[in-house]
Amino acid sequence: xxxxxxxxxxxxxxxxxxxxxxxxxxxxxxxxxxxxxxxxxxxxxxxxxxxxxxxxxxxxxxxxxxxxxxxxxxxxxxxxxxxxxxxxxxxxxxxxxxxxxxxxxxxxxxxxxxxxxxxxxxxxxxxxxxxxxxxxxxxxxxxxxxxxxxxxxxxxxxxxxxxxxxxxxxxxxxxxxxxxxxxxxxxxxxxxxxxxxxxxxxxxxxxxxxxxxxxxxxxxxxxxxxxxxxxxxxxxxxxxxxxxxxxxxxx
Numbered sequence: 350x351x352x353x354x355x356x357x358x359x360x361x362x363x364x365x366x367x368x369x370x371x372x373x374x375x376x377x378x379x380x381x382x383x384x385x386x387x388x389x390x391x392x393x394x395x396x397x398x399x400x401x402x403x404x405x406x407x408x409x410x411x412x413x414x415x416x417x418x419x420x421x422x423x424x425x426x427x428x429x430x431x432x433x434x435x436x437x438x439x440x441x442x443x444x445x446x447x448x449x450x451x452x453x454x455x456x457x458x459x460x461x462x463x464x465x466x467x468x469x470x471x472x473x474x475x476x477x478x479x480x481x482x483x484x485x486x487x488x489x490x491x492x493x494x495x496x497x498x499x500x501x502x503x504x505x506x507x508x509x510x511x512x513x514x515x516x517x518x519x520x521x522x523x524x525x526x527x528x529x530x531x532x533x534x535x536x537x538x539x540x541x542x543x544x545x546x547x548x549x550x551x552x553x554x555x556x557x558x559x560x561x562x563x564x565x566x567x568x569x570x571x572x573x574x575x576x577x578x579x580x581x582x583x584x585x586x587x588x589x590x591x592x593x594x595x596x597x598x599x600x
Contacts, residue, residue: 424490440576540585550600
């Protein structure tokens with residue numbers, strides 16, 4: 350007896366397909382006993398349900414991990430700690446503003462061992478290089494950060510006939526003697542460069558050639574804050590050089 354009804358171009362009702370239940374192939378009921386067909390259909394149904402459950406569970410796990418990440422305990426951290434101004438003139442009686450930011454609220458805060466409140470404070474009477482150490486705690490974790498105020502002196506440069514007006518030349522508050530300057534030295538004028546002797550020696554370079562300056566002369570100079578120290582003063586060998594760019598390097 351054939352399972353196929355040629356007149357209707359389909360299997361008889363008792364031999365209809367039950368679906369993709371084995372290796373991607375479709376089989377009529379007649380290929381299996383009722384018990385086998387029921388077992389295979391039940392297994393396929395269970396697998397479909399399990400797959401759906403796994404998808405749901407996976408989504409739930411991802412959501413839980415996201416929530417845990419959002420709620421994860423974070424240690425306290427100092428995001429920034431700034432002293433302004435960062436450089437003061439030697440001998441000055443400077444006021445320094447300290448500001449900081451944290452990633453969370455602190456329970457205790459100290460600067461150089463003294464308790465502080467908020468996220469800013471003002472310190473007066475600073476006249477020399479000073480370090481400020483901020484320590485914070487949330488009760489469980491701690492963090493520290495340091496801000497430094499550097500006491501420096503003026504560096505002078507420009508065009509002049511001699512060293513008598515050196516303090517009226519262009520000045521830069523810095524303890525870095527190395528820099529590149531451009532000076533326009535007219536008739537009877539020399540290029541002058543002066544910096545604190547404690548910073549050591551320098552060399553002068555023009556158009557990639559070293560030299561062109563007389564040996565240093567040492568002289569005491571008092572800044573506007575009343576601080577006096579010894580300077581090295583340099584003068585170009587020739588006058589009337591016009592606009593000249595000079596690179597000052599480590600000596």
